[in-house]
Amino acid sequence: MHATDAIDLNAFVTTPENVRFEYRIAGPFRRLPALILDFAVRGILFWILLILMALLGFVVQFSGGIAIMLFLISWFALDWFYGLLFETLWNGQTPGKWLTKVRVISVDGRPINSYQATIRNFLRLADFAPMVSLELFSPDAPPMYVIPTFLVSLLCMTITKRFQRLGDLAAGTMVVVTQRSWVPPHIKFDDPRVESLSGHIPANFRMTTTLAKAIALFVERRARIPNVRRQELAAYIAAPLLQQFNFRDDTSPDLLLCALYYREFIAKDAFLDSHSFSSPPPSSPENRTPENRTQATDSKALSAVTSAPLAAPPLAAAPPVLEPTPRSSSENAPPWKVSP
Amino acid sequence: MKISVLLEQRRLGWNELDKMCSSLEGIRFPFQRNGSLVARFSSLYRAACTDLSMAEQYQLPPATVEYLHRLVGRAHGLLYRSSRSTVERWVYYCMVITPQSIFRDICVKVAFIVFFGLFTLSALLAWSEGTFPGYAERILGSDQIEQMENSFNRPLAGNFDQYVAMSGFYIQHNTSIGLQCFALGPLILPSLCALGYNGVVLGASFGYMTRSDVEQGDVFFQFVTAHGVFELTAIALSAAAGLRLGLGIFSTSGLLRMESFRLNAERALPIVLASIAMFFMAAFTEGFISPSPLPYFAKASVAIFSSGLLMYYFVVLGYPTPPIQLALMHNGDNPWREIGGVHATR
Numbered sequence: 001m002h003a004t005d006a007i008d009l010n011a012f013v014t015t016p017e018n019v020r021f022e023y024r025i026a027g028p029f030r031r032l033p034a035l036i037l038d039f040a041v042r043g044i045l046f047w048i049l050l051i052l053m054a055l056l057g058f059v060v061q062f063s064g065g066i067a068i069m070l071f072l073i074s075w076f077a078l079d080w081f082y083g084l085l086f087e088t089l090w091n092g093q094t095p096g097k098w099l100t101k102v103r104v105i106s107v108d109g110r111p112i113n114s115y116q117a118t119i120r121n122f123l124r125l126a127d128f129a130p131m132v133s134l135e136l137f138s139p140d141a142p143p144m145y146v147i148p149t150f151l152v153s154l155l156c157m158t159i160t161k162r163f164q165r166l167g168d169l170a171a172g173t174m175v176v177v178t179q180r181s182w183v184p185p186h187i188k189f190d191d192p193r194v195e196s197l198s199g200h201i202p203a204n205f206r207m208t209t210t211l212a213k214a215i216a217l218f219v220e221r222r223a224r225i226p227n228v229r230r231q232e233l234a235a236y237i238a239a240p241l242l243q244q245f246n247f248r249d250d251t252s253p254d255l256l257l258c259a260l261y262y263r264e265f266i267a268k269d270a271f272l273d274s275h276s277f278s279s280p281p282p283s284s285p286e287n288r289t290p291e292n293r294t295q296a297t298d299s300k301a302l303s304a305v306t307s308a309p310l311a312a313p314p315l316a317a318a319p320p321v322l323e324p325t326p327r328s329s330s331e332n333a334p335p336w337k338v339s340p
Numbered sequence: 341m342k343i344s345v346l347l348e349q350r351r352l353g354w355n356e357l358d359k360m361c362s363s364l365e366g367i368r369f370p371f372q373r374n375g376s377l378v379a380r381f382s383s384l385y386r387a388a389c390t391d392l393s394m395a396e397q398y399q400l401p402p403a404t405v406e407y408l409h410r411l412v413g414r415a416h417g418l419l420y421r422s423s424r425s426t427v428e429r430w431v432y433y434c435m436v437i438t439p440q441s442i443f444r445d446i447c448v449k450v451a452f453i454v455f456f457g458l459f460t461l462s463a464l465l466a467w468s469e470g471t472f473p474g475y476a477e478r479i480l481g482s483d484q485i486e487q488m489e490n491s492f493n494r495p496l497a498g499n500f501d502q503y504v505a506m507s508g509f510y511i512q513h514n515t516s517i518g519l520q521c522f523a524l525g526p527l528i529l530p531s532l533c534a535l536g537y538n539g540v541v542l543g544a545s546f547g548y549m550t551r552s553d554v555e556q557g558d559v560f561f562q563f564v565t566a567h568g569v570f571e572l573t574a575i576a577l578s579a580a581a582g583l584r585l586g587l588g589i590f591s592t593s594g595l596l597r598m599e600s601f602r603l604n605a606e607r608a609l610p611i612v613l614a615s616i617a618m619f620f621m622a623a624f625t626e627g628f629i630s631p632s633p634l635p636y637f638a639k640a641s642v643a644i645f646s647s648g649l650l651m652y653y654f655v656v657l658g659y660p661t662p663p664i665q666l667a668l669m670h671n672g673d674n675p676w677r678e679i680g681g682v683h684a685t686r
Contacts, residue, residue, distance in 0.1 A: 013416070019389040021412045065501030069508025076512040080519055091365070091417065109413075110420045119605050122612070123585075125523035129530070152527070160598075166526050169598055170585065170605035178414070187401075216401045265401045266344040 011162055011174060013109030023109070023176040026102040027163050028154060031175055037096030042078050049074045083121035088114045093178075103178045107162065116171040123167035127153035187219060187266070189258055197259035198267065202245060211237070212264050219261040222254065230254045343399065350391055354411060357384040361414045370418055378419075385415040435657060438610040442577075443658030447587060448611065451535060451580035458539035459546070459572070466547025476548040479540060488545065492556035496563060498631045507627020514571065515619040518578035522612045525582025526589060526601075535579035542572070566629045566639040569646045570622035577615035584608040621646070 010022040053067055086094040092104035092112045104112050104120070112120075128148030134141035153165035162174040189195070207215070214237060222230050231254050238253030247256070360381055364370035371378040391398075392408040400408075442448055466476035477485065517534070524530035549560040588604025589597060629642055 013413075015389065015412070015416055016420075017386055017389040019393045019412065021392060021409045021416070023413055065504035068505035069511075072505075072508035072512040076516060079516065103417075105417065109416060111417050115606070115609065119609060122519060123523050123526065123605075125520055126526045129524065129527060169601055170526070172602050176413075212399065213402050216403065220401065220403045261401075264399065266342065268343055268399065 011107075011176065015109065023105070023174075025163050026175045026177050028157055030100060030102055030177065031163075032150075034094070034096040034100040034102055037099050038083070038094050039096075041095045042082055045082075046075065046078055080122070083124070084114075084117045087112060087117040087121065092117075092173075097175075101178050102175050104168075104173050104175050107172050107174050112171070112173055116173050119171040120167035120173055123170055127156070127165045127167055187261065189262060191255070191258070193255060194258045194262050195267075197251075197255060198263040200245070200247070201259065201263055205245070207260070207264055215257050215260050216265060218257055222258075227254075346398065347400070347404065350387075353384055353387050354391075354408070357381070357388055357415055358411060360384070361411070361418060364418055365414070381415070382419060385412070385419055388412050388415065433610075438614060439653050439658035440660075441607060442611055442614060443654055444660060445580065445584065445607070445611065447583040448577065448580040451576045451583055454532070455535055455539045455572070455576040455579065458536055459543035462540045462543030463547035463550070466544040467550050469551060476544050479544040480548065485548065488549075488560075489554070489556050492549075492559040492563065494559075495633065496559060496631050497633050503628045503631065505627075506631065507623050510623035510626050511620060514574075514623060515616060518574055518615050518619050519612070521575070521578040522582045522585070522608070522615075525579075525585035525608070528583070528586035531579055531582035531586065535575070538575055562636055562639065563630050565636070566642040566646075567622045567626035569643050569650065570618045570625060573650060574615045574618035574622055577611055577618065581608040581611035581615065584611060 009025045009027065011025050012020050012022050014020050050071065053070055057067055083094055087104055090098070093102075097103060104117075106112055106116065128150060129152045130149055131145035132147040132149055133143050133145045134147065135143055136147070156165050156169065157163045160169065162168075164174055168174060218233065218237075225233065231252065234253035234257045238251075238256045241256060241260075242249060242251055242253075360377075364381075371381070388408060388411055391400075392405070392412050395405045395408060462479070465472045466479065469476075480488075517538075521531050521534045524534070546564075548554065549557045551557070584604050585601070585608045588601045588608075592600035595603065625642065625646070629639060
């Protein structure tokens with residue numbers, strides 16, 4: 001059921017609540033802008049420090065020696081402790097990472113701790129290797145090997161599963177995309193034909209999970225697709241279904257998919273006994289004592305993972321998740337599947 | 341119940357959790373001020389977890405499942421954070437675990453032998469001009485030698501401003517080199533080369549200055565005596581930490597290669613932290629004591645004192661413990677590796 005072996009950008013994390021959820025891993029092209037931004041931020045911070053120190057020098061009249069020392073130490077600190085401090089304090093993000101919406105987390109899904117931040121930032125230099133000398137650009141330049149080529153980190157990211165660079169491997173971390181949580185698209189159909197057409201779909205028709213997924217992906221995006229293209233895309237799935245349902249050939253494929261979506265995701269029963277859903281979650285934590293809290297949690301909708309299958313007969317009767325066929329509680333017609 | 345109605349109901353809880361995540365995300369210890377928040381938060385989180393795990397059965401639309409993945413991920417990141425460790429554990433880590441693991445570490449021994457071996461060899465070669473003519477000149481270059489002689493022409497003297505500025509410089513410059521040695525460790529060769537290079541060059545300078553016909557020798561030793569102990573040890577230690585990292589890739593002792601690399605990084609960190617601390621102490625000694633016109637015996641006693649300190653830390657505190665106890669310390673009492681927990685219960 002889970003796409004564990006699929007070659008994609010997802011990393012799965014299993015929580016103590018026994019839930020598997022996925023993170024999207026950030027690849028090199030997402031991380032390079034973060035690196036460049038961080039470099040810029042470091043430069044800006046450095047200048048701000050410099051100006052502050054100059055201003056302070058006018059006010060306090062401290063000696064030039066202390067100014068130079070502060071300058072050098074802040075240079076050193078920005079060089080080596082910038083990422084470390086930000087990642088520790090900002091829960092795995094630096095300003096550059098924050099701007100590019102990525103975050104460092106442990107491979108087990110937990111936020112990183114100061115140890116991991118230290119290791120992965122100290123090892124940055126090895127990831128930048130091999131360094132190229134300034135002489136590459138002008139023969140007069142001093143032979144300073146300061147231009148990173150990132151070859152080591154690129155190689156390392158290519159051969160590891162989670163796009164980890166050397167520092168990530170040593171610290172056991174990975175960089176994931178922190179999607180701003182967008183509101184899931186709430187599909188409503190203004191067209192009354194959708195509802196009426198869904199009524200004409202044979203009652204014993206059942207979708208496979210993949211078909212349902214494909215239709216959902218289409219319907220959620222159709223608002224952004226021009227009409228002609230919509231019909232063309234929908235026709236791939238709709239054409240065999242039209243035949244199967246004995247609908248007229250000139251039925252709009254787009255409309256049919258909307259009707260199927262309506263039937264599958266809006267109108268259908270969620271096959272659980274409804275009383276477990278009837279109470280919305282409590283709005284305030286009025287019960288502070290542990291006993292009360294457990295009770296409240298148990299009676300609350302959906303909250304007890306472990307107890308739900310035992311308590312609710314329809315759930316207990318449900319076959320293991322391996323079987324992808326959805327079922328609706330209202331009908332008992334023999335299930336037959338349609339492959340798209 | 342219709343799915344759309346179900347979604348409407350669940351959405352309330354999700355939205356609340358979402359809002360809580362947004363408001364708590366920037367805070368380092370989100371539940372420290374408000375203990376009751378954590379109960380509410382975790383119950384909402386558990387509800388979202390359940391929804392996610394049941395999403396397949398409910399036949400939720402894929403976009404909603406995707407949304408739930410993100411939501412649970414965010415909330416998980418807020419709920420399970422590494423918690424602070426106590427001062428006592430840090431003291432234990434610094435005073436017991438660190439010296440003992442450094443004392444036992446084979447990489448530290450190798451790095452010390454390489455560094456001080458090359459240092460001594462190079463010093464001998466540079467010193468015995470008769471037997472190896474031109475060695476020091478070839479290693480250091482005549483320009484460098486001339487520059488070195490010029491800087492030690494006058495007796496040592498300075499003012500407070502110079503002392504402060506120079507110690508800043510030594511902190512920035514030397515510690516950076518040490519950290520580079522460590523960071524290049526996974527590639528092994530650069531780290532070893534840096535170590536060898538420093539050993540040879542420093543040895544050659546020392547050897548050259550010991551020659552009886554070099555007049556600046558006295559001033560040179562006045563300068564280097566005080567901070568030499570800390571600085572040379574720190575260089576060797578930082579390279580040892582680098583070696584430990586690199587060794588982890590090749591000598592896995594039965595672990596998966598990546599796991600071994602990770603474990604060795606954990607072992608290397610106390611070594612490099614010790615070396616950073618030593619670079620800092622060396623920088624202040626080198627900034628304030630070394631260039632000052634203090635009499636030689638004062639500087640020599642600083643050197644003796646710092647050697648004693650190092651001896652105490654690495655040998656007395658680091659005296660070998662039975663491996664079983666060390667393994668226990670490594671596994672159980674490392675404050676870096678706090679088991680994640682909820683902060684309010686700290």
